Amino acid sequence: MADKTTIIVFSGDLDKAMAAFIIANGAAAMGSEVTMFFTFWGLNILRKAHAAPGKKPWMERLFGAMMPKGPERLGLSKMNMGGLGARMMKWAMRRKNVSPLPQLMEMAREQGVKLVACTMSMDVLGIRPEELIDGVDFGGVATYLGEAYEAKLNLFI
Amino acid sequence: MADKTTIIVFSGDLDKAMAAFIIANGAAAMGSEVTMFFTFWGLNILRKAHAAPGKKPWMERLFGAMMPKGPERLGLSKMNMGGLGARMMKWAMRRKNVSPLPQLMEMAREQGVKLVACTMSMDVLGIRPEELIDGVDFGGVATYLGEAYEAKLNLFI
Amino acid sequence: MADKTTIIVFSGDLDKAMAAFIIANGAAAMGSEVTMFFTFWGLNILRKAHAAPGKKPWMERLFGAMMPKGPERLGLSKMNMGGLGARMMKWAMRRKNVSPLPQLMEMAREQGVKLVACTMSMDVLGIRPEELIDGVDFGGVATYLGEAYEAKLNLFI
Numbered sequence: 382m383a384d385k386t387t388i389i390v391f392s393g394d395l396d397k398a399m400a401a402f403i404i405a406n407g408a409a410a411m412g413s414e415v416t417m418f419f420t421f422w423g424l425n426i427l428r429k430a431h432a433a434p435g436k437k438p439w440m441e442r443l444f445g446a447m448m449p450k451g452p453e454r455l456g457l458s459k460m461n462m463g464g465l466g467a468r469m470m471k472w473a474m475r476r477k478n479v480s481p482l483p484q485l486m487e488m489a490r491e492q493g494v495k496l497v498a499c500t501m502s503m504d505v506l507g508i509r510p511e512e513l514i515d516g517v518d519f520g521g522v523a524t525y526l527g528e529a530y531e532a533k534l535n536l537f538i
Numbered sequence: 539m540a541d542k543t544t545i546i547v548f549s550g551d552l553d554k555a556m557a558a559f560i561i562a563n564g565a566a567a568m569g570s571e572v573t574m575f576f577t578f579w580g581l582n583i584l585r586k587a588h589a590a591p592g593k594k595p596w597m598e599r600l601f602g603a604m605m606p607k608g609p610e611r612l613g614l615s616k617m618n619m620g621g622l623g624a625r626m627m628k629w630a631m632r633r634k635n636v637s638p639l640p641q642l643m644e645m646a647r648e649q650g651v652k653l654v655a656c657t658m659s660m661d662v663l664g665i666r667p668e669e670l671i672d673g674v675d676f677g678g679v680a681t682y683l684g685e686a687y688e689a690k691l692n693l694f695i
Numbered sequence: 696m697a698d699k700t701t702i703i704v705f706s707g708d709l710d711k712a713m714a715a716f717i718i719a720n721g722a723a724a725m726g727s728e729v730t731m732f733f734t735f736w737g738l739n740i741l742r743k744a745h746a747a748p749g750k751k752p753w754m755e756r757l758f759g760a761m762m763p764k765g766p767e768r769l770g771l772s773k774m775n776m777g778g779l780g781a782r783m784m785k786w787a788m789r790r791k792n793v794s795p796l797p798q799l800m801e802m803a804r805e806q807g808v809k810l811v812a813c814t815m816s817m818d819v820l821g822i823r824p825e826e827l828i829d830g831v832d833f834g835g836v837a838t839y840l841g842e843a844y845e846a847k848l849n850l851f852i
Contacts, residue, residue, distance in 0.1 A: 384844045389557075400734060411837070420557060422553075459736055477819050525564075526691075537695055550773070578710050601787070680721055686847075687698045692849070
């Protein structure tokens with residue numbers, strides 16, 4: 382029996398998102414059933430780059446406009462320097478043949494990693510299901526805990 | 539037998555504190571015995587809003603004055619914008635009927651979640667037991683590890 | 696049988712590094728086999744203060760120059776104030792007889808805590824093995840997962 386793995390992705394920083402998907406992909410490659418729960422800023426990783434926001438209260442539009450849309454727009458948790466740090470990091474990764482985040486996400490999906498968006502955070506931040514990439518599941522804290530208590534490895538990133 | 543859960547609350551950010559208490563409350567509701575360990579900035583979540591600091595060396599008074607006192611004063615880990623972000627978040631939560639942090643803390647205590655303050659951090663930051671809310675336990679890393687090795691789910695937030 | 700423990704040290708902040716080594720030392724003292732994986736900014740904790748960078752592309756030299764070299768140069772995750780916060784914290788720790796980070800690291804090594812540097816992060820950030828302190832092991836995500844699935848306590852800091 383393969384060990385289960387869960388990762389809460391709370392952070393929406395490029396470097397932490399990379400770490401989360403590298404661990405998730407490694408675990409899936411080793412035969413583990415992996416679930417990633419995206420909550421708070423982590424939801425930004427799952428946003429489509431060009432989704433129409435639809436009709437929303439102005440405060441939710443503001444939230445939506447202030448937060449990065451998708452993996453290409455994320456900043457670093459340290460030394461971001463207005464996006465320059467993130468660009469340096471991507472440049473260095475390309476040079477070393479490390480897969481960029483969108484490709485790591487694609488690999489995760491191909492390997493059957495389950496991506497779950499936290500419905501409560503979506504509600505508070507005013508993010509609609511249609512603004513997220515396809516193939517995402519939706520759930521709350523009970524969904525998470527149900528999986529975590531069955532898993533061997535549980536991380537909060 | 540219900541699974542045990544431990545959460546180290548290192549962060550003193552509003553958003554991370556919310557995540558910690560939502561997970562703790564969810565786990566307790568599912569019958570898990572939950573212990574939260576508050577260390578470093580996480581201790582600020584447990585501070586009373588109006589505790590008299592008492593007699594302290596000036597450096598400890600300075601630390602105490604610089605750090606937020608209790609759940610109402612915490613900022614966001616991202617987009618805090620001098621407190622505006624935290625206010626926006628609270629406004630959005632109220633609108634969506636999500637319990638604010640002080641109420642989540644109250645729920646945790648009603649459900650028997652154990653709150654443990656890290657004595658070493660308290661000592662370093664100069665925080666006295668009487669400055670923390672009532673009903674908090676005190677312990678060190680050995681207390682934490684004793685619980686963590688018996689728990690099924692251990693998170694560091 | 697003692698329980699195994701793994702800690703991913705992603706953060707290169709002084710306060711989080713302290714928390715990681717205090718937990719690691721406590722676990723080792725309780726008989727646990729402990730492995731710490733240093734990745735991304737966490738690698739800075741393992742850097743020698745005065746290693747010659749050697750011949751490197753200019754971008755890697757730049758990365759290397761911008762990031763702190765070793766435990767004495769780290770900043771706080773909050774209230775760092777250009778290094779003043781870190782100095783206040785060290786001052787407070789000395790006053791309370793809490794071991795400073797370099798000493799915590801020394802204790803960890805004496806207790807047999809295994810320190811593993813993430814080779815992929817080293818490659819991306821352009822950090823060479825000879826720039827890290829002696830006695831460090833090297834590994835990737837598979838090394839980490841192999842240990843984590845056997846451990847009782849797994850944290851991401």
